[in-house]
Amino acid sequence: MAASFDFNQEDLERHTCRTWQEGDWIILQCTQCDFLRRMNWKTGALKIDQSGEPQIMHSAQHRGQKIALDVGSMN
Numbered sequence: 059m060a061a062s063f064d065f066n067q068e069d070l071e072r073h074t075c076r077t078w079q080e081g082d083w084i085i086l087q088c089t090q091c092d093f094l095r096r097m098n099w100k101t102g103a104l105k106i107d108q109s110g111e112p113q114i115m116h117s118a119q120h121r122g123q124k125i126a127l128d129v130g131s132m133n
């Protein structure tokens with residue numbers, strides 16, 4: 059039990075994604091697994107490129123806006 063104080067409230071593992079923009083798409087890539095998403099900032103459409111580890115919650119920040127990526131609710 060070392061240095062896990064941020065995670066005491068939930069058992070869920072969480073990953074943070076890095077983001078960048080390509081045209082109309084924001085790319086969200088996890089630095090810890092194969093998780094990769096594309097989000098169209100005009101339409102809000104979300105594409106799954108690689109699912110990564112589905113049991114892990116992913117979140118990201120793009121231009122100061124927090125993006126929650128709930129894997130379970132997407133096709």
Ligand SMILES: [Zn+2]
Nearest residue numbers: 073088091093
């Ligand atoms: Zn991940």
